[in-house]
Each structure stands twice: as structure tokens, then as C-alpha cells.
Amino acid sequence: MKRSLNPRLIKIAWPLLLLALAVAFPLIFTNPALVNIAVFALIFAGLATSWNIFSGYTGYTALGHTVFFGFGAYTIALISINQHLQGGFGIFLLVPVAGVVAALFAIPVGWVALRTRGHAFVVITLIFVFIFQLLAYNLRGITLGSAGLFLPGPGFGIDWFLLPYYYIGLAILVVALAVSWYIRSSRYGLWLLAIRDDEDRAEGLGVRTGISKLIAFVISAFFVGMVGAMYAYFLGVVYPPYVFDPALSITIVLMAFLGGIGTLSGPIVGAIILESAQQYFNIYAPTGFYQIFLGALFLIVMLLLPQGIVRSLARLWRAWRVRRGAGGSPVAPERQPVVVEKG
Amino acid sequence: MPLEFDPVTILDAVLAGILTGTVYALMATGLSLIFGVLDIIDVAQAGYVILAAYLSLVLEQSFHIDLFLGLLITIPLLFLLGIAVEVAFIRPIKRDRTQLSILVTFGIGLVIEGMLGVRFGTTERELDAWYVTQGVKVGNFYIAYVYIFAFILALALIAALFVLLYRTKFGRSVRALMQNRTAAQLIGINVERVSAITFAIGVALTAAGGMAYGATTPFNNNSWYDLITRLFAIIILGGLGSVQGALIGAIIMLVCSDVTAVVWSPIWSSAVFFFALVLLLLFRPQGLFGRLATRKQ
Numbered sequence: 001m002k003r004s005l006n007p008r009l010i011k012i013a014w015p016l017l018l019l020a021l022a023v024a025f026p027l028i029f030t031n032p033a034l035v036n037i038a039v040f041a042l043i044f045a046g047l048a049t050s051w052n053i054f055s056g057y058t059g060y061t062a063l064g065h066t067v068f069f070g071f072g073a074y075t076i077a078l079i080s081i082n083q084h085l086q087g088g089f090g091i092f093l094l095v096p097v098a099g100v101v102a103a104l105f106a107i108p109v110g111w112v113a114l115r116t117r118g119h120a121f122v123v124i125t126l127i128f129v130f131i132f133q134l135l136a137y138n139l140r141g142i143t144l145g146s147a148g149l150f151l152p153g154p155g156f157g158i159d160w161f162l163l164p165y166y167y168i169g170l171a172i173l174v175v176a177l178a179v180s181w182y183i184r185s186s187r188y189g190l191w192l193l194a195i196r197d198d199e200d201r202a203e204g205l206g207v208r209t210g211i212s213k214l215i216a217f218v219i220s221a222f223f224v225g226m227v228g229a230m231y232a233y234f235l236g237v238v239y240p241p242y243v244f245d246p247a248l249s250i251t252i253v254l255m256a257f258l259g260g261i262g263t264l265s266g267p268i269v270g271a272i273i274l275e276s277a278q279q280y281f282n283i284y285a286p287t288g289f290y291q292i293f294l295g296a297l298f299l300i301v302m303l304l305l306p307q308g309i310v311r312s313l314a315r316l317w318r319a320w321r322v323r324r325g326a327g328g329s330p331v332a333p334e335r336q337p338v339v340v341e342k343g
Numbered sequence: 344m345p346l347e348f349d350p351v352t353i354l355d356a357v358l359a360g361i362l363t364g365t366v367y368a369l370m371a372t373g374l375s376l377i378f379g380v381l382d383i384i385d386v387a388q389a390g391y392v393i394l395a396a397y398l399s400l401v402l403e404q405s406f407h408i409d410l411f412l413g414l415l416i417t418i419p420l421l422f423l424l425g426i427a428v429e430v431a432f433i434r435p436i437k438r439d440r441t442q443l444s445i446l447v448t449f450g451i452g453l454v455i456e457g458m459l460g461v462r463f464g465t466t467e468r469e470l471d472a473w474y475v476t477q478g479v480k481v482g483n484f485y486i487a488y489v490y491i492f493a494f495i496l497a498l499a500l501i502a503a504l505f506v507l508l509y510r511t512k513f514g515r516s517v518r519a520l521m522q523n524r525t526a527a528q529l530i531g532i533n534v535e536r537v538s539a540i541t542f543a544i545g546v547a548l549t550a551a552g553g554m555a556y557g558a559t560t561p562f563n564n565n566s567w568y569d570l571i572t573r574l575f576a577i578i579i580l581g582g583l584g585s586v587q588g589a590l591i592g593a594i595i596m597l598v599c600s601d602v603t604a605v606v607w608s609p610i611w612s613s614a615v616f617f618f619a620l621v622l623l624l625l626f627r628p629q630g631l632f633g634r635l636a637t638r639k640q
Contacts, residue, residue, distance in 0.1 A: 061442045112621055115628045118441055119384050119583055123575040124624065130572045131617045138610045246568050250449055257446060288460025288564070291453045298450025302443050303435050 019174065026166050035162045041275040042169035043231050048255040048267030049176045050223035054216045055253070056261045057189060059196030063249050064113070064125030067132050068221040070243035071105050072098040072228030074136070077149040077238045086152055092168055095229045102225020103218050110217035114210070117199070126246060133244035148239040151232060165234045172230060173268075176223045181264055183216070192216055254294070258301050260308025269310055355484040356605045360598030362490045363559065365497040368593035370552035370570075371577040372501060372586050373545035379521040379584035380541040383433060383444030389571035390452035391546050395421055395553025396562055397459055399470055410472050410554050411492065417550040425546030429539045452567060459564035470557040493555035500551055501590065504544075508586070517541055521584060573613070580620055582633020591631065 026035045047069065055062050075098040080091055113124050136143045143149065154161050183189040191212045194202035203209045232238045255274050259266030274297075281290035305312045374388045395417055402413040428451060436443045469475075474488035508514040516537045519527040528534045556562065556570070577596050581588025596616050604612040623630070 059442075061445065063445070112625060115624055117628075119378070120579055120624075120628065120630070120633075122384065122441070122445055123579050124621075127572055127576055127579070127617060127620070130569075131614070131621075134611075134614055134617070138614070246572070250446075253446060286461070287465060288457040288462075291457030291460060293457075295450040295453030295455075295457060298446055298453065299432060302447045302450065303432065306439070306443060 022170055023167075026163055032162060035166060037276060037279050039162060039165050039169055039234060040279065041272045042166065042173055043227055043234075044252070044255060044275050045268040045271035046169060046173045046176055046227040046230075047224060047252045048259070048271045049173060049180055049264075050220050050227065051252050052256050052261065052267050053176070053180050053183060053223070054213075054220035056256060056263075056267075057183065057192035057196060058213055058216055060114075060117075060213065061122045061253065062113075062125045062217070062220075063122055063246070063253065064109075064128040065220070065224050065252060066243065066245050066249040067109060067125075067128050068102040068106055068224040069228035069231070069248070070132055070136065070240075071102040071221075072225030072230075073232035073238045073243040074143060074149070075101040075225070076229035076232050077151050078142070080151055081149060088154070089164065091152070091233055092164065092230075095168065095172070095226050095233075098229030099222045099226035102228065103222035106218045106221030107214070110214050110221070114213050114217065126249065129244055129246045129249055133240050133246075136240035136244055143238075143240065146240060148237050151236050151238070153236065154233070165230065168230055169227075172223065172226050177264060177268075179219065179223075183219075184264070188212065188215075251294075254298055254301070257306075257308060258297070260310035260312075263308065263310050266308050266310045270308070273309075349483075351482045352484075352605050353602055355482040356601040357598050358481060359484065359486065359490070360601040361594055362486070362494045363601070364594035364597035365494050365501070366552060366555040366559075367573065367577060367597055368590045369497040369500055369548055370556075371574050371581070371589040371593050372504060373548040373552075374574055375578045375581070375584060375586050375589040376504075376517075377542055377545040378578065379586070380517055381429075381433065381444075381538050382440050382524070383436070383448070384441070385448045385542075385545070386445055386571055387428075387448040387452035387455065388545070388549060389567035389574060390455040391421060391424070391549040392553040392556055392570060393459065393562060393564065393567045394455050395550040396470065396557030397463060397468075398550075399554045399557055400468055403470060403472070410470055410558060411496070414496075414551055414554060417554070418547050421550045422543045422547040425543030426539055428546070429542040433542065434535065434538075452571075456564045456567060463564065465563050465565065467561040467563045468557070469561045470554070472558065475558050487559075489555070489558045493551075493558070496551055497555065500548060504548070504586075507544075513537070513540070576617065576620055579630055580623065582630030585630075585632040588630060588632035 025038060029035065047065070051062065051065050054060065072095075076091065076094045079085075079094055079097070085091055109128055113121060113128065116124055137145050139145075154164070183192070191202065191207045191209075194205070194207055195209050195213060199209055228243060232243070235242075251274065255270035256267045257270070258273060259268065259270030274294075277293065277297075278290060281293060301308070370388065370392055374385060377383065377385045377388070398417045398420065399410050399413050402408040402416060403410055408416070432447055432451060433444065436447060472489070474492055476487070478485050478487035478490075480486075506514075508517060516527065516532045519530070519532055520534060520537055520541075524534065560566075573596065577592040578589050579592075580595065581590070581592030599616040599619065600612040603615045607615075
């Protein structure tokens with residue numbers, strides 16, 4: 001059996017190949033309905049990946065990340081309306097600005113929420129979604145309340161107007177993934193994982209837990225804010241219940257869990273599966289069936305595959321290879337999170 | 344915005360807050376009890392409330408059974424549902440209970456929401472009876488009898504719960520489990536049985552809560568998102584796992600909301616409470632009566 005390929009090379013080649021496929025996708029499949037689903041899948045994959053940067057690494061389940069989604073969406077809407085911007089590519093320049101605004105708001109929100117731990121943290125982040133939804137409804141002077149804010153139209157060519165959104169979404173996802181990967185392989189990522197495993201011991205060993213958690217929270221919020229801004233421009237309108245949506249918050253968590261929490265590819269796999277399902281149910285199923293499907297999926301994944309699809313499949317694959325005697329370690333040890341210590 | 348300070352109106356609002364607060368307390372004590380004993384956060388608790396409200400609706404409209412009488416049917420039904428859910432979905436969660444339980448119970452809530460959506464659609468419903476439409480005038484307000492009846496019922500059920508917790512052998516096991524699960528197991532308490540029954544009691548309490556909620560608030564299958572946030576806010580304020588805390592937290596929350604509604608504006612009714620909660624957490628992260636979350640031994 002010829003096995004001369006360097007594993008390191010495979011490790012680099014796979015993501016590049018996938019990236020190339022992702023870049024080529026809308027050029028090959030030009031069906032707008034399909035590209036539309038792909039844009040949504042990228043949005044959700046971006047959200048799940050950003051969520052993972054904080055919650056996947058620190059073990060603090062945040063159920064309030066749509067707060068920053070909403071900040072991003074409202075920032076881009078308010079700036080483009082107040083500055084009387086015309087549609088077009090210029091508005092995409094506001095996407096990072098929206099991310100920065102979301103990150104700035106994440107500092108006080110994270111500071112308050114991170115004073116609590118465990119269950120209380122989960123609940124308080126969820127409560128924040130409702131606080132800001134309430135504010136968005138009631139501060140009519142700024143947000144126009146339930147009437148919603150309308151962004152300028154894109155004004156791109158009608159037959160390719162999805163493409164800019166697709167590539168901006170892809171770009172945000174790739175950057176978020178790169179940051180996620182970098183954090184994971186850094187000394188800082190090691191701190192976060194130490195917090196996840198045993199916060200008090202980590203603190204005792206000299207990890208500055210408070211500031212580490214807050215930084216991860218803010219980074220995570222930055223990306224969520226950018227995705228929110230992109231989403232707002234894509235939809236063209238911002239309503240309080242759409243962007244400060246508790247169900248969306250929890251869907252993000254399910255996506256990360258479905259694929260595999262704390263892994264890089266997990267949130268993306270989860271987002272693609274869930275988003276396609278959601279589109280399917282929206283179009284073909286009467287009201288209520290999507291919730292039943294989603295709920296049943298939650299139960300199945302949590303109870304049967306708590307490590308997510310990616311890890312479970314990987315384990316099956318290794319077991320199969322071991323059975324065939326095709327090499328690899330015969331014991332097939334559980335793969336631990338790979339961490340590289342630097343400096 | 345004009346602030347209005349009419350002492351009679353404010354007293355009325357306080358009274359209304361205490362009446363509704365007790366009903367919320369009933370739902371929140373179930374949640375707090377479940378948290379304390381099983382060490383899980385039951386997101387579906389509000390889903391059971393809405394389910395119970397719909398059950399009361401069906402009993403009232405199709406079988407013409409009085410709302411309060413219908414509780415004799417809905418409470419046992421939800422108790423059985425609680426046992427089934429605990430055995431099928433909660434017990435299998437062995438590790439990482441905090442995270443997984445939230446998602447599992449959220450899944451249960453979604454299934455309930457979806458099924459209610461399939462059966463009843465998303466139109467807003469409201470329970471109806473003579474005591475919902477008629478009431479007494481107190482001060483400047485008109486308080487429907489259902490608030491008073493529900494208040495009495497909730498008080499009675501909470502009292503019964505306290506008797507169960509503090510005067511029976513079963514209650515002693517429950518409190519032992521809340522203090523230390525492993526030690527309780529070591530002295531021979533049947534942890535699985537006590538957990539299942541406690542969970543079912545928590546769910547059964549929502550039957551009464553759901554009926555009272557449905558009679559005082561229009562609801563549809565999505566209402567549980569809003570409700571669960573309020574319940575969470577209550578138990579966070581009171582301190583996770585503290586039954587007394589849930590009781591006091593509920594009353595504080597509802598009085599606070601109702602007073603804000605008359606003094607300031609109804610649209611800001613829950614805002615003041617939420618901000619107060621955030622401020623409290625800055626100084627007392629464990630809530631009013633909670634213990635600080637510490638490292639698991």
C-alpha cells in the first residue's frame with residue numbers, strides 16, 4: 001500500500017480544496033434558489049463559528065449572541081440611512097464598522113454576564129436578548145420600533161446580485177475560521193481550554209481568567225456583529241424580533257453541537273445541515289413541522305451524538321480502518337484537542 | 344414622558360403585582376426545585392405552561408369543564424408527562440448536564456411548540472369563563488375574579504409544596520439531594536426515583552400556572568419564549584435552586600413591572616426589572632438567596 005503523502009500536506013490541502021470548491025460553487029450552480037440557500041448557510045456557519053470562539057473554547061454556553069447580531073444589523077442600517085447612502089458595494093465597507101460597534105457593546109455586556117458562572121451565565125445571556133429586543137421595540141426615536149428600518153437596495157445586476165453577499169459571507173467565515181484556528185493553536189487558546197476544563201485550577205496556576213474570557217467574548221461578538229450587518233443588508237430590512245431573536249441564539253448553539261463543539265469544521269457542517277432543513281421546511285411544510293423536526297433533532301443529537309457529527313463520524317471511520325487493518329494506531333485513541341504551545 | 348404618581352393607582356398596581364406574582368411564583372418554584380434537585384435548567388418549563396393552557400382550552404371548549412375543575416385532569420396528566428420526560432430524556436444525560444440539559448429541554452420545548460402549532464395554529468387564544476370577564480373594583484382598578492381565585496390556588500399549592508418539602512420523608516430526601524447528590528445516594532436515598540418525582544411535581548405545578556396564565560394573558564404556541572425569560576429572570580434574582588428565592592423573586596418582578604406600567608408606561612414595564620436584575624448581578628452574582636457557583640468536587 002502506497003502511503004507516501006505527508007499528513008501535514010493533507011492537513012493543508014484539504015481546507016484549500018474546500019475553499020476552492022466554496023469559491024467556485026455559485027459560478028457552477030447558478031440557480032438563484034440554490035445560491036440563496038448557500039448565502040444563508042454561510043451566514044449561519046459564520047455565526048456558529050464565531051460562537052464557538054467563545055463558548056466552544058471556554059465552555060461557557062452563551063445563549064445571547066444574537067444581541068451582537070442585532071447590534072451589527074442596526075449599526076449598518078442606521079449609518080446607511082442617516083448618511084443617505086446609495087446601495088452598491090460601498091455599504092459592504094460598513095460591515096467591519098458594525099463588527100467594531102458590536103464588539104464595543106460586548107465589553108459591558110460581557111463584563112456583567114461573566115460575573116456569573118455555569119447555569120446563571122447561560123440564563124443571563126438569554127435575558128440580555130430580551131432586554132435589547134425590548135429596547136429595539138421601544139426606542140422608536142432611533143430604531144422606529146416594530147416598523148423596522150429599511151436599508152437601501154443593493155442595486156447590483158439583477159442576475160448576479162446574490163454573488164456579492166455570497167463572497168462577503170464566505171470572507172467573514174474564512175476570517176472567523178482563521179482567527180478561531182489561530183486562537184486554538186496559541187498560548188491564549190490554551191488558557192481558554194484550561195478555563196473550560198477547570199476554571200479555579202487554571203486561575204490558581206496563573207491564568208488571568210477574567211480578562212481571557214472577556215477577550216474571547218468580544219472577539220466572538222465582533223464576528224457575530226459583522227455577520228449581522230451582512231444579513232441586514234442581504235434582507236434589506238431590520239425588525240427587532242428578527243435580529244434580537246432568542247430562537248436564533250439557540251439555533252446557533254444547536255448548529256455548533258450538531259457538527260461538534262470545539263472543532264473547527266463542526267459548526268460549518270451543522271450550519272449547512274440545519275439551514276438546508278430550515279429552507280426545506282419553510283417551503284414545503286405547514287406551520288409547526290419545522291419546530292418538531294428541530295426539537296427532535298436536538299434530542300437525537302444531544303442524547304446519541306453529544307460529541308457532534310464530525311467527531312462521531314471520525315470515530316466510526318477510525319474504527320472501520322482499524323477493523324480493516326489499514327494502518328493507523330490499532331488502539332485508535334480518542335483524539336484530544338490539539339494544542340501547540342508557543343513561546 | 345410624564346411620570347404619574349397617584350398613590351391609589353400605585354397601591355392598585357402593587358396589589359395586582361402580588362396577585363399575578365404568586366401565579367408566576369408557582370411556575371418559578373417548579374423550575375427552581377427542578378434545578379436544585381436535578382442540577383439541570385429546564386427550558387421547556389414554559390412550554391409545559393403553554394401546553395397546560397391549551398389543555399385547559401380544550402377541556403373548556405370541547406367538554407365544557409370549568410377551568411379550575413379541569414385542573415383535576417390536567418395536573419395528573421402533566422405529572423405523567425413529567426415522569427415520561429424525565430425517564431426518556433433527562434436521565435440519559437450523564438455528563439455535562441448544564442449544557443446538554445439546556446439544549447435537550449429546549450428541544451422538548453420546540454417539539455411542544457411545533458405540535459401545538461400543527462394542532463392549533465398560531466392564532467392568539469384566551470381562556471374564558473365568568474370569572475375572567477367579571478371582577479371587583481379596587482381603588483381605580485377593576486380586578487377580574489380570576490386573579491383572586493388564581494392567587495388563592497397558587498398560595499394553596501405553594502403551601503402544599505412547602506409542607507411536602509419540610510414535613511415529609513420524601514421532602515427530606517429532596518432537600519438532601521439539593522444539598523449533596525452523592526452524599527444523599529450514600530445514605531440510601533433512591534436518587535433516580537426522587538429525581539423523577541421531583542421533576543414531575545415541577546411539571547405538574549405548571550398545569551395550574553398555565554391555566555391562570557391562559558386566563559389572564561392571550562397566548563399562542565410561541566408565548567413560551569417570553570414566559571421562560573421571565574421565569575429565568577425570577578429564579579436568577581431569587582438565587583438558583585432556592586425555592587423561597589423563586590417565591591420572593593416572582594413577587595418583586597411582577598410588582599416592579601406593574602408599578603412601572605402605571606407610573607411610566609406599559610411598554611417599559613419589564614425594562615426596569617431587567618435593569619435592576621443586571622445591577623444586582625454586578626454586586627451579588629448569586630442572586631438574593633443563592634449560593635455562589637463553586638467548583639464541582
